[in-house]
Amino acid sequence: xxxxxVKSLDLNFGDVKVLRNLNIEIEKGEFLVLLGSSGCGKSTxxxxxxxxxxxxxxxxxxxxxxxxxxxxxxxxxGMVFQSYALYPQMTVEGNLSFGLKNQKxxxxxxxxxxxxxxxxxxxxxxLKRKPAQLSGGQRQRVAIGRALVRDVEVFLFDxxxxxxxxxxxxxxxxxxxxxxxxxxxxTMIYVTHDQIEAxxxxxxxxxxxxxxxxxxxxxxxxxNKPANKYVAGFIGSPSINFMDGDLxxxxxxxxxxxxxxxxxxxxxxxxxxxxSACLGVRPEHINLGKATDKGLFEAQLTIDVxxxxxxxxxxxxxxxDQDFRFRVDGQTKLKTGDQQVVHFDPxxxxxxxxxxxxxx
Amino acid sequence: MAEAxxxxxxxxxxxxxxxxxxxxLYGTLIVIALYYLLPLYVMVVTSLKGMxxxxxxxxxxxxxxxxxxxxxxxxxEACTGLNCDGLSRGFWNSVRILIPSVVISIVIxxxxxxxxxxxxxxxxxxxxxxxxxxxxxxxxxxxxxxxxILRELGLYTKLGGLVMVHTIFGMPILTxxxxxxxxxxxxxxxxAARVDGAGFWGIYFRIMLPMSLPIFVVAIILxxxxxxxxxxxxxxxxxxxxxxxxxxxxxxxxxVQGIKEYNVNMAATILTGLVPLVIYFVSxxxxxxxxxxxAVKG
Amino acid sequence: MATSQRPVQLFRxxxxxIAAIPMVLTALVIFVGCTIxxxxxxxxxxxxxxxxxxxxFDQYERLFSQNRWLISIENIAIYGICSLIFSLVIGFLLAxxxxxxxxxxxxxxxxxxxxxxxxFIVTGLVWQWVLNPEFGIxxxxxxxxxxxFVFDPLYDADLVIYGVLIAGLWQGxxxxxxxxxxxxxxxxxxxxxAARVDGIPTWKTYLLIVIPMMRPVFITxxxxxxxxxxxxxxxxxAQTNGGxxxxxxxxxxxxxxxxxxxxxxxxxFAASTVMLVTVLIILIPWAYLEFGGKKQHG
Numbered sequence: 001x002x003x004x005x006v007k008s009l010d011l012n013f014g015d016v017k018v019l020r021n022l023n024i025e026i027e028k029g030e031f032l033v034l035l036g037s038s039g040c041g042k043s044t045x046x047x048x049x050x051x052x053x054x055x056x057x058x059x060x061x062x063x064x065x066x067x068x069x070x071x072x073x074x075x076x077x078g079m080v081f082q083s084y085a086l087y088p089q090m091t092v093e094g095n096l097s098f099g100l101k102n103q104k105x106x107x108x109x110x111x112x113x114x115x116x117x118x119x120x121x122x123x124x125x126x127l128k129r130k131p132a133q134l135s136g137g138q139r140q141r142v143a144i145g146r147a148l149v150r151d152v153e154v155f156l157f158d159x160x161x162x163x164x165x166x167x168x169x170x171x172x173x174x175x176x177x178x179x180x181x182x183x184x185x186x187t188m189i190y191v192t193h194d195q196i197e198a199x200x201x202x203x204x205x206x207x208x209x210x211x212x213x214x215x216x217x218x219x220x221x222x223x224n225k226p227a228n229k230y231v232a233g234f235i236g237s238p239s240i241n242f243m244d245g246d247l248x249x250x251x252x253x254x255x256x257x258x259x260x261x262x263x264x265x266x267x268x269x270x271x272x273x274x275x276s277a278c279l280g281v282r283p284e285h286i287n288l289g290k291a292t293d294k295g296l297f298e299a300q301l302t303i304d305v306x307x308x309x310x311x312x313x314x315x316x317x318x319x320x321d322q323d324f325r326f327r328v329d330g331q332t333k334l335k336t337g338d339q340q341v342v343h344f345d346p347x348x349x350x351x352x353x354x355x356x357x358x359x360x
Numbered sequence: 361m362a363e364a365x366x367x368x369x370x371x372x373x374x375x376x377x378x379x380x381x382x383x384x385l386y387g388t389l390i391v392i393a394l395y396y397l398l399p400l401y402v403m404v405v406t407s408l409k410g411m412x413x414x415x416x417x418x419x420x421x422x423x424x425x426x427x428x429x430x431x432x433x434x435x436x437e438a439c440t441g442l443n444c445d446g447l448s449r450g451f452w453n454s455v456r457i458l459i460p461s462v463v464i465s466i467v468i469x470x471x472x473x474x475x476x477x478x479x480x481x482x483x484x485x486x487x488x489x490x491x492x493x494x495x496x497x498x499x500x501x502x503x504x505x506x507x508x509i510l511r512e513l514g515l516y517t518k519l520g521g522l523v524m525v526h527t528i529f530g531m532p533i534l535t536x537x538x539x540x541x542x543x544x545x546x547x548x549x550x551x552a553a554r555v556d557g558a559g560f561w562g563i564y565f566r567i568m569l570p571m572s573l574p575i576f577v578v579a580i581i582l583x584x585x586x587x588x589x590x591x592x593x594x595x596x597x598x599x600x601x602x603x604x605x606x607x608x609x610x611x612x613x614x615x616v617q618g619i620k621e622y623n624v625n626m627a628a629t630i631l632t633g634l635v636p637l638v639i640y641f642v643s644x645x646x647x648x649x650x651x652x653x654x655a656v657k658g
Numbered sequence: 659m660a661t662s663q664r665p666v667q668l669f670r671x672x673x674x675x676i677a678a679i680p681m682v683l684t685a686l687v688i689f690v691g692c693t694i695x696x697x698x699x700x701x702x703x704x705x706x707x708x709x710x711x712x713x714x715f716d717q718y719e720r721l722f723s724q725n726r727w728l729i730s731i732e733n734i735a736i737y738g739i740c741s742l743i744f745s746l747v748i749g750f751l752l753a754x755x756x757x758x759x760x761x762x763x764x765x766x767x768x769x770x771x772x773x774x775x776x777x778f779i780v781t782g783l784v785w786q787w788v789l790n791p792e793f794g795i796x797x798x799x800x801x802x803x804x805x806x807f808v809f810d811p812l813y814d815a816d817l818v819i820y821g822v823l824i825a826g827l828w829q830g831x832x833x834x835x836x837x838x839x840x841x842x843x844x845x846x847x848x849x850x851x852a853a854r855v856d857g858i859p860t861w862k863t864y865l866l867i868v869i870p871m872m873r874p875v876f877i878t879x880x881x882x883x884x885x886x887x888x889x890x891x892x893x894x895x896a897q898t899n900g901g902x903x904x905x906x907x908x909x910x911x912x913x914x915x916x917x918x919x920x921x922x923x924x925x926x927f928a929a930s931t932v933m934l935v936t937v938l939i940i941l942i943p944w945a946y947l948e949f950g951g952k953k954q955h956g
Contacts, residue, residue, distance in 0.1 A: 007365055008365055047851075050851075052851050052854060054373050055371065055372060056372055057370065057372075058365070058371065059365055059366065059370045061366075066369050068369040068370055068371070068373070069369040069373040069374075071854070071857070072851075072854045072855045072857075073854070073855060073856065073857025074857075077855065079851065079852070079855045081851065081852060082848070083846050085848035085849045085851065085852040087849070087852075087866075088870075088871055098856060098858070099855075099857055099858065102856065102857055103857060146852070146856070150856075158848075385755060385758060385760065389755055389760070389766055392770070393766055393770070395828075396769050396770055396772070396773065396828065396832075397769060398788070399785065399788055400772075402787065402788050403784055403787075406787065414793065415793075417793075418798045418801060419788060419794050419798075420798060468680045472677055472678055472680060474677070475673075475675075475677040475678045476681075479671055479673070479674035479677075480674075481670075481671045481675055484674075484678060487678065487681055487682050490686075490689055490690060491685045491689065493689070493941075493945075494684070494688070496885045496937055496941050497689060497693060497934060497937065498888050498889055498910070498930065498933040498934055498937055499889065500909075500913040500926075500929075500930035500933055501692070501693050501696045501697075501930045501931065501933065502689070502692040502693060502696065504696060504708075504917055504923065505691070505692035505695045506688065508708075509687075527680075528684050528688055531680070531681060531684050560674060560677075561673065589776070589777030589778070589780075590777075591777065591778065591779050591895070591896075592891055592892060592914075596918065606779045609779060609780070610783070610896050613783050613896075614895075614896070622793070625783065625787070626784075629783045629784060632777070632779070632780055633775075633776045633780040636775040636776060637772065637775055637776065639775070640771075640772055640775035641768070644764075644768070647771075648836055
């Protein structure tokens with residue numbers, strides 16, 4: 001039985017279709033990340049699951065119960081917001097206990113839950129403070145605590161780290177991952193536009209665009225076998241190199257600007273074919289030096305710009321007349337104008353149809 | 361690949377248009393709205409009735425026989441003291457007061473605010489603070505000394521004197537309004553213009569002015585309404601020939617002599633309220649913005 | 659080494675200083691100068707003309723022995739307290755109702771706010787007419803068969819100030835509603851979502867979370883209402899002219915009457931100085947909280 005299941009969900013704001021026929025099944029204990037750029041509908045979907053937005057059509061189930069018409073408080077969920085949304089005039093303790101008191105829970109049990117949650121989140125010393133006296137990271141811990149004390153099955157995170165600076169974000173990201181490992185029975189749905197958060201935290205990632213899910217898969221598949229061109233371009237930094245060209249010889253080779261790539265090793269998703277296509281190769285998958293193996297593709301490039309970043313160096317070059325980026329170790333000495341031989345393995349590329357942009 | 365839906369709730373939560381919450385909410389709002397509209401309605405119906413009908417009925421009854429005579433009388437014949445040329449005199453006085461007051465007060469305040477926002481000099485903040493505190497001082501404390509000043513300048517009871525008074529007392533709120541707006545203009549823009557060699561006036565006319573048209577509209581709405589509705593300064597700093605419309609209206613309606621002609625009074629009241637009302641209904645959101653800007657501190 | 663001469667301090671930024679002259683004059687001559695002049699002359703024997711003959715606190719002793727002044731103070735206190743409470747409560751409730759994502763929000767807001775565009779003179783005259791016992795509300799209720807019904811606040815010395823209050827609230831609550839609505843809209847929407855997930859009922863969210871968060875808005879509104887109350891003048895002049903008898907006199911009217919009609923300037927100066935002191939008592943703690951506090955936080 002799924003922990004959360006979304007069936008044929010539609011949401012319209014007037015004439016604008018914000019979510020289109022979404023179907024998602026989330027297992028108990030799973031960490032699902034909804035990833036996409038702003039306006040793709042990821043937060044809207046989360047709000048629908050929370051019950052903060054009324055859906056236009058379809059159903060939502062949580063722990064097997066149809067919650068489509070239920071109020072948020074009755075859905076067995078807890079939610080963490082980007083702006084923390086702590087009640088500013090209450091202490092941390094007050095924030096944690098407010099909802100419970102409102103349910104008329106006995107004081108002893110409230111105390112017990114607060115104690116437990118604050119231990120998990122290391123916020124015991126902060127209990128008597130007001131939100132204004134806390135740092136951003138501490139505030140977000142308290143906000144997570146407010147969801148934790150509710151003792152619910154599903155946690156919803158709406159861009160919880162976006163208001164924090166880079167260092168805190170990395171710290172809290174690990175904290176959330178640790179929390180998920182500890183609470184292995186709790187399902188988590190996490191909305192973000194940050195692909196690093198998505199890749200590091202998720203069991204599965206749903207990449208959304210224009211109110212639809214483009215690909216729902218584990219991070220490894222998303223990165224290595226993107227289902228379409230948008231996903232390939234969205235994931236990965238620096239982003240993937242695209243080459244426009246043609247599949248020839250029954251799908252045995254890819255030809256672009258006089259460059260010929262042998263596709264014997266490529267695993268076609270739907271069988272080899274011919275016709276115009278787009279080939280994507282990740283900058284990380286390109287290696288310096290001559291091909292050591294006949295199956296590999298080798299090319300000579302002219303180096304355009306070198307961007308050293310310490311741990312590694314990003315190199316901009318031209319392959320034919322197309323931009324071609326690749327990543328090398330930070331110690332490698334390269335300079336503008338150099339000629340350089342590189343190679344990559346056609347097994348690791350992705351090929352997309354030019355019209356449908358789907359993976360071939 | 362749509363999955364089969366199960367039985368039970370699906371789609372939007374059913375909402376009844378006539379839920380108890382909606383009935384209470386809209387019911388209350390409508391009752392209150394009627395209460396707010398009532399005086400306007402009473403003014404209009406009274407002004408359209410003849411005196412005999414008024415004496416027979418009540419203020420809320422719609423007119424049986426519509427007559428515009430009270431309007432004509434209020435505009436052209438109603439008496440205040442010795443003048444019997446109606447409210448039209450007050451109307452034109454108000455227009456003559458309004459136009460220069462609005463123009464002068466806004467020009468002075470906008471330039472002044474520009475200096476305060478972008479060309480701060482030593483002491484400018486102190487004067488600004490005094491100015492803002494001045495907005496809270498009851499006018500009554502300052503009115504008599506101003507009489508003396510205006511008399512010395514030969515402007516007492518003249519329209520010019522009243523224009524000056526409106527400019528002075530409009531200054532705090534207008535300065536606050538413009539200063540806050542000019543401060544929000546990106547400083548880089550201002551610096552770029554200075555690097556390009558533009559001076560105080562060049563930047564004002566070529567950059568600030570074109571960028572701040574909306575705030576000028578807000579200021580105009582604020583000033584037109586405020587000056588048109590003024591009573592205190594009009595009654596103190598002008599003489600009967602120059603009385604603005606509000607003062608004349610009060611004199612017509614609250615005159616002790618003669619029988620009270622309620623229909624004429626109400627017609628006169630509407631006529632006086634018409635200018636700000638029209639501005640209010642035409643300007644809509646800008647009016648709200650104007651008063652909010654007027655009310656909320658910088 | 660070529661050193662360009664440092665410009666004389668006074669002439670730096672000259673245009674800005676020239677532009678600020680009107681503000682400097684207004685701040686110093688009118689707001690500071692005139693206020694001090696009046697305060698000083700409130701300790702003199704000024705009668706028809708300002709005099710410099712020092713009489714100490716005589717004017718104040720006479721002022722507070724005047725029945726009319728004591729009634730004025732009592733009236734403004736009743737009016738002030740009621741006006742504060744009702745404006746805040748009604749204004750907030752209206753704003754909260756408009757904040758429920760209702761249909762026709764703009765229409766309702768327009769209706770609640772339009773009286774604010776009207777002058778106090780127009781407001782006073784309309785309500786004088788609506789509350790007229792012969793034709794207004796009283797006559798209608800009597801017409802419905804309740805012959806002994808009495809509702810003539812403007813002719814009852816004990817109630818008259820409440821009659822003025824009704825008109826004042828009608829005119830001013832729209833503004834308070836607008837300020838409150840802006841405050842409500844400024845509350846982070848996630849707070850509302852969090853409260854819904856926590857299962858807090860709407861009324862409790864308003865009472866325990868939203869209203870405490872709106873404290874600055876309430877304080878600013880409070881100061882605006884309070885500063886306006888002290889100045890109440892036109893409304894009383896138009897609606898009751900202080901009557902019946904002296905039952906609805908207010909301090910601002912006392913000042914005007916003694917300065918410009920009873921030719922007793924000293925009394926006017928003393929009364930207006932008392933008004934100023936009252937405003938300062940309200941204003942100084944607020945300014946201290948609002949601006950004094952900020953400096954510590956940087």
